[in-house]
Amino acid sequence: xxxxxxxxxxxxxxxxxxxxxxxxxxxxxxxxxxxxxxxxxxxxxxxxxxxxxxxxxxxxxxxxxxxxxxxxxxxxxxxxxxxxxxxxxxxxxxxxxxxxxxxxxxxxxxxxxxxxxxxxxxxxxxxxxxxxxxxxxxxxxxxxxxxxxxxxxxxxxxxxxxxxxxxxxxxxxxxxxxxxxxxxxxxxxxxxxxxxxxx
Amino acid sequence: xxxxxxxxxxxxxxxxxxxxxxxxxxxxxxxxxxxxxxxxxxxxxxxxxxxxxxxxxxxxxxxxxxxxxxxxxxxxxxxxxxxxxxxxxxxxxxxxxxxxxxxxxxxxxxxxxxxxxxxxxxxxxxxxxxxxxxxxxxxxxxxxxxxxxxxxxxxxxxxxxxxxxxxxxxxxxxxxxxxxxxxxxxxxxxxxxxxxxxx
Numbered sequence: 001x002x003x004x005x006x007x008x009x010x011x012x013x014x015x016x017x018x019x020x021x022x023x024x025x026x027x028x029x030x031x032x033x034x035x036x037x038x039x040x041x042x043x044x045x046x047x048x049x050x051x052x053x054x055x056x057x058x059x060x061x062x063x064x065x066x067x068x069x070x071x072x073x074x075x076x077x078x079x080x081x082x083x084x085x086x087x088x089x090x091x092x093x094x095x096x097x098x099x100x101x102x103x104x105x106x107x108x109x110x111x112x113x114x115x116x117x118x119x120x121x122x123x124x125x126x127x128x129x130x131x132x133x134x135x136x137x138x139x140x141x142x143x144x145x146x147x148x149x150x151x152x153x154x155x156x157x158x159x160x161x162x163x164x165x166x167x168x169x170x171x172x173x174x175x176x177x178x179x180x181x182x183x184x185x186x187x188x189x190x191x192x193x194x195x196x197x198x199x
Numbered sequence: 200x201x202x203x204x205x206x207x208x209x210x211x212x213x214x215x216x217x218x219x220x221x222x223x224x225x226x227x228x229x230x231x232x233x234x235x236x237x238x239x240x241x242x243x244x245x246x247x248x249x250x251x252x253x254x255x256x257x258x259x260x261x262x263x264x265x266x267x268x269x270x271x272x273x274x275x276x277x278x279x280x281x282x283x284x285x286x287x288x289x290x291x292x293x294x295x296x297x298x299x300x301x302x303x304x305x306x307x308x309x310x311x312x313x314x315x316x317x318x319x320x321x322x323x324x325x326x327x328x329x330x331x332x333x334x335x336x337x338x339x340x341x342x343x344x345x346x347x348x349x350x351x352x353x354x355x356x357x358x359x360x361x362x363x364x365x366x367x368x369x370x371x372x373x374x375x376x377x378x379x380x381x382x383x384x385x386x387x388x389x390x391x392x393x394x395x396x397x398x
Contacts, residue, residue: 004263004264005264006249006252006253006264009249010245010249013238013241013242013245013246016238017227017230018226018230019223027218030287031217032249033262035250037250039212040247040250043215043243044242044246044247045243046209047231047243048243049205049208050206050208050209050232051231051234051236051240053205054206054232063203063232065203065204089229092202
């Protein structure tokens with residue numbers, strides 16, 4: 001005997017999510033059966049709405065309901081700084097900090113020869129265009145991840161932008177706040193020593 | 200800045216699932232944005248359909264699209280045996296074995312004084328009724344989980360049914376197939392010795 005079709009289909013859908021195997025998917029599907037009908041319906045609506053109502057901002061590439069996004073249209077923000085990130089969630093992480101008031105640019109990926117991703121596959125041309133059309137931007141802060149691909153992408157963009165005379169910076173690498181030296185990996189320690197500051 | 204509303208709502212829905220915290224929910228929500236629109240739509244439909252199209256079988260209490268369920272209407276199955284389980288997923292687990300061809304009865308829970316669950320909160324009256332209306336049933340096999348609550352529920356049902364003259368049995372407890380004695384817990388070893396069989 002197989003699961004009744006409606007639950008088999010739901011298990012199948014849950015299995016497509018990352019990090020969810022068939023056992024967890026089954027558990028989630030049976031949990032769904034016990035949920036409030038209202039909650040299930042709003043879950044279904046949220047799925048469709050997230051897919052349909054969200055677009056990429058035509059200026060910065062961040063996800064947004066309205067185009068341009070709320071950050072790009074906010075003239076009270078510092079128009080001279082642009083932080084370049086890999087993903088929309090990086091924007092959210094930086095916004096949570098509440099200390100940065102400039103603009104963003106979302107690449108939607110990194111250069112990755114292994115995955116066959118070149119400069120034309122990520123939103124680099126959009127960044128170049130922004131710089132050409134907007135002379136208010138004085139500094140581009142590269143905030144790609146501290147992975148080999150993130151580093152390579154940052155280096156590539158830095159080389160591309162430097163001739164245009166714009167200031168290009170990179171986020172500092174070093175020990176996380178609250179971390180123990182004992183447990184830090186070698187690369188992090190090396191970056192922390194390399195980037196040491198005078199007191 | 201907050202997440203755009205559609206994604207915030209989706210994160211909120213994912214967070215309601217068991218074992219999914221806000222970080223995982225955020226990851227799943229962003230993953231959803233990258234999914235095929237078709238997959239997302241069928242996910243949404245599966246959610247609503249699982250909730251709307253599935254009912255409990257009026258005979259055995261298992262989840263089913265049609266009432267009575269396919270197992271209850273299947274006259275080729277052994278009508279003399281009924282396995283009593285806690286949850287619909289236990290039926291699926293036993294069916295996967297392909298060795299049992301009798302009927303089932305789903306309790307939808309166990310007796311649990313701590314959670315305030317008494318005999319009237321689980322599907323025991325349904326089982327009594329089935330036995331009263333159907334004299335084909337000769338054996339009731341109690342397959343509640345090997346937890347204190349499962350054991351208590353099994354004992355309770357056994358006491359209730361024995362006077363009616365029906366044979367009441369309990370699944371064997373002992374070492375899992377393929378397990379090491381070294382790693383077995385004390386209770387399992389005790390049950391394995393207690394239930395030892397002659398060769």
